[in-house]
Amino acid sequence: MTMSREVARVCGRVWLLPLALFCLLSAGTAFAATLQSAKDAGWIGEKPDGYLGLVRDEAPADVKALVDDVNAKRRAHYGKIAKQQGVPAAEVEKVGGATAIEKTRSGHFVMDQQGRWRRK
Amino acid sequence: MRKGLSMLAVLSIAALALGCTPTVQVQAPDKPIEINMNVNIKHEILVKVEREVEEMFENEELF
Numbered sequence: 727m728t729m730s731r732e733v734a735r736v737c738g739r740v741w742l743l744p745l746a747l748f749c750l751l752s753a754g755t756a757f758a759a760t761l762q763s764a765k766d767a768g769w770i771g772e773k774p775d776g777y778l779g780l781v782r783d784e785a786p787a788d789v790k791a792l793v794d795d796v797n798a799k800r801r802a803h804y805g806k807i808a809k810q811q812g813v814p815a816a817e818v819e820k821v822g823g824a825t826a827i828e829k830t831r832s833g834h835f836v837m838d839q840q841g842r843w844r845r846k
Numbered sequence: 847m848r849k850g851l852s853m854l855a856v857l858s859i860a861a862l863a864l865g866c867t868p869t870v871q872v873q874a875p876d877k878p879i880e881i882n883m884n885v886n887i888k889h890e891i892l893v894k895v896e897r898e899v900e901e902m903f904e905n906e907e908l909f
Contacts, residue, residue, distance in 0.1 A: 761906065774882075799908055807898045817885045818895055824883040825899045826909060838879050846879060 759788045761796065771835025771843055776804060776822030781835045781843045 764770045769785045770778050770793055777797045780790065804822060808815040827836045832846050885892060903909040 761909065796908060800902075803902050803908070807895060807902075810898075811891050811895050813887050813891060813895065817887055818899065820883055820885050821892070821895050821899050822902070824881050825896070825903055827879070827881050829903060829909065836879060839882060844879055 759786065759792050761792065764789045764792060765831075765834045768835060768845075771837060772823070772826040772830050773837040774820070774823035774827060774839065776800065776819035776826065779837060779843075 759769075761770075764785075768781055769789045771781050773779045777800060778793045780793060785793075800822065804818040805815050808818045811818075827846075830836050830846050834846055835843050836846050838844050887895065
């Protein structure tokens with residue numbers, strides 16, 4: 727069975743549009759690492775101070791950049807909540823830390839009260 | 847021949863068993879991870895802050 731030339735042209739390119747759409751939709755951040763992938767890989771974990779931390783210093787550059795980016799966003803959010811509620815940002819951060827640790831999936835890293843990284 | 851082989855088998859298993867004396871290290875599990883939240887906020891405010899923080903962490907870009 728032979729395909730007509732037109733059919734062949736369409737069939738050859740039919741995957742392009744869905745692929746392009748997929749790429750556009752998944753380009754949430756500019757970083758190769760995502761929060762989930764970095765947590766799954768054990769590079770980062772949640773700390774009681776409300777911020778992400780590196781479980782090991784030798785993390786890939788994109789993971790480090792992601793941590794900085796997310797922490798900056800968190801800091802801004804904590805500040806906004808603190809201002810709205812009339813409480814110190816440090817207190818909101820503690821609530822953040824407790825919430826983040828509590829929500830952390832088992833298998834992911836959290837920092838305990840003694841400052842040690844542990845898998846939940 | 848067969849007797850020799852089975853003898854060899856028995857001897858090698860015995861040798862292995864002797865060589866591989868299992869050393870089982872039992873580590874007492876660490877204390878469970880405590881979540882202490884020492885905040886000095888009025889309860890009604892704390893409830894609001896907690897709710898807002900929960901919402902904040904619904905965002906997959908933040909948590």
